[in-house]
Amino acid sequence: MLPNRRNFIITGQPGGRGASFNIDPALPWQGTRPRQGDHHKGTTPQVTGSELFLLKTWHGEAVLLLMSNSQNPAQSTRRSFLGTTTAAAAALGSAELVYGDHHKGKPLRFAQIGCGGKGSSDLNNTVSSGGKLIAMCDVDAGRASGHFNKYKDVPRYSDYREMLAKHKDEIDAVVVSTPDHVHAVAALAAMKLGKHVYVQKPLARTYGECMALLEATKKYKVVTQMGNQGHAGSGLKLWKKMMDDGAFGEVLELHSWSNRPIWPQGMTKYPAEAPVPKGLDWDSWVGPMEKRPFGKGFLPFAWRGWWDFGAGAMGDMACHNMDPAFWTCGLTLPTSIKAEASAPAGVAYPKWSVITFEFPATKACPKGVRMTWHDGGKRPKPPAGADPRLNMGGNGCLIVGSKMSAMGGSHAGTPRPIAVGSEFNKDAIAKESARWQDEHRKLRGTDHHREWVDAAKKGDINAPGSNFMYAAPMSAALALGAVALRFPGEELKWDDDDGKFINHDEANKWVTIDPRKGYDLKV
Structure with a gap:
């Protein structure tokens, strides 16, 4: 029997302030199983101040079993974590501790659009799920500096269109982790090249953008997943x-x-114009939207x-x-x-x-x-x-x-x-x-990123649970709800066959966007 302590099964990659890992709910467990929703919804619990009891292999993957006497253990350093786990691996001998490219077979070659913020964990999770980073793009070099420095030999860009044009023959897939207004145009550009796509939630800001991605899913037969990991x-x-x-x-x-x-x-006016910070490609950040001056209240x-x-x-x-x-x-x-x-x-x-x-x-x-x-x-x-x-x-x-x-x-x-x-x-x-x-x-969850990576390797468009056939209608419904916010107190009636509100012409102006020159939603 395992000691009666707070237990975690974790896999992943140390980084940042302490070591961040993913709970893998699919693994067998003795005692109380950690579940999706535990420790920041099952993602990146901090492995700190913990005692390492076991390192074993599961389907060829290194797995650590950590137990802590504390509900909120103090953070440990990257050095102490690596020292502990390396010693454990050496002691056990039969297990190999591998970060990132630990899946057998050919890795999924991917490009990352958006490397700071949520893009940081998306990049890490894709690598740890069997992906190989080929190129990366971020409009804000400062926010992306962690990964830019970590992957010094990987080409980096501030314009995803340039990146896709240069590396389209070297990649299998694209991960889109940008602000919401860029999701659709970036994902669609990748899908038109026949690339599998993982896109953060919501899939897009407007009904029209969501429907374009749904149409592209049917046309290009690529493997898709929206980032609602639960x-x-x-x-x-x-x-x-x-x-x-x-x-x-x-x-x-x-x-x-x-x-x-x-x-x-609840703001009633845009922020005052301010100098564009060093390292920020503001024009690319604005992307498909109407260009406007930079202001400190945007990002x-x-x-x-x-x-x-x-x-x-x-x-x-x-x-x-x-x-x-x-x-x-x-x-x-x-x-x-x-x-x-x-x-x-x-x-x-x-x-x-x-x-x-x-x-x-x-x-x-x-x-x-x-x-x-x-x-x-x-x-x-x-x-x-x-x-x-x-x-x-x-x-x-x-x-x-x-x-x-x-x-x-x-x-x-x-x-x-x-x-x-x-x-x-x-x-x-x-x-x-x-x-x-x-x-x-009796139930077991799966890892959301790994689900997509494994499906992309096989070309199985139906395997990811939140593929765009499901995610596009859900995101489109939310987008229509956002339109209703522009007209509080008014009932808006939707005709799905015609793709418009049947009782409110003004509301129909917000159903989709007309991207500025250089961007398009053509499928």
Whole structure:
């Protein structure tokens, strides 16, 4: 038996301040299994102040089992971590500790667009999943300096179009980890070259961009994945099993919510013009959008709050938190949308919003269903049958059913029953909770990046769970919700066959974009 301590199975690559690794939920486990959602949603837990007990191999891959007596161990240094793991590898002899290119067979040759911020972990995760970095691009040399210095021999660019033109014959795939407004044009450029693509969430800012990527997926038959990593976790599998087993009964309503924005929103004017920082290619950063002067309020990270560049709180988190309801209910595009917001739209998203979507009938919801999104401090109330004092938390998803209601946390977090029937019954809830905990133990998640890399190597376009056939309609629904934010209090009715709002000509102006010269959405 393993010692009774806090356990992690980890794989990956040390870097930065301490050693960052991914929990691999697919590996066998004794005792309590770490799950997607643990330690920053199953991604990059800090391996610090820990004792190394075992290093073994699993399908030819080096795996470390770490145990810590502390819930929040103090950070260790890269040197101490490497010293410990190297000593353990030498002691065991039979296991080889390899960082990055540890998968047998030909690596997936990829180019990275966006190397700072989220792009940093996407790059690391693609390498550790069996990818080989051939070229990289970032418009901000300062933000990308970590990887630019780490991969000194890898060509780097500030314009992805130049990179793709020069290296199109040397790469198999492209990872797009840019601000939202560049997702579609960059991914489409790669797909037209026949390259597999991994694109951060949301897939794009507008309905038109999402549909272009969906059309390209069908036309070019490349392997695709959107970066909502919880979609590969065991939590989502449990949500799906609950639905397929009829545990909810009739689905009455759906909710998802987030504590975002954690960046400025609600601005009424653009920031004052300022000198462009050294190392920033501002023109390439603006990309397909109308060119405007640089201002200090646009980046880093703050771009999420501006209409031109981001997708707001919902665009940032709904691909994670709405995923369980969207997936299990088989939703596509809504028939109508109505939004409430802190203020009418200016140049930025509102400080808070509540957006209600009406979806048409599906197999899981034969009468159709209402989904409500909440952000900026707004939350749904506990449903009938739940403890009225229940803390709904900062991020989550809720499916309200006639037989049972369940709630889970961020990134398709593991659901837990919170109501059985319409009257609060603590014992019945406890019984259902125990039942579904047992079911969860039987399920295994996968690594989101590895799922895509392995599928790309095989050319299996259907293998990634969040491929664009699923991710494009979901992102498009969110994009239509963002349009409704421009017209709070008005019900917008959507005609999916014609791809437009049938009762609001002004809203139709925001359904897609007309990229500036040098960029296009032609499939």
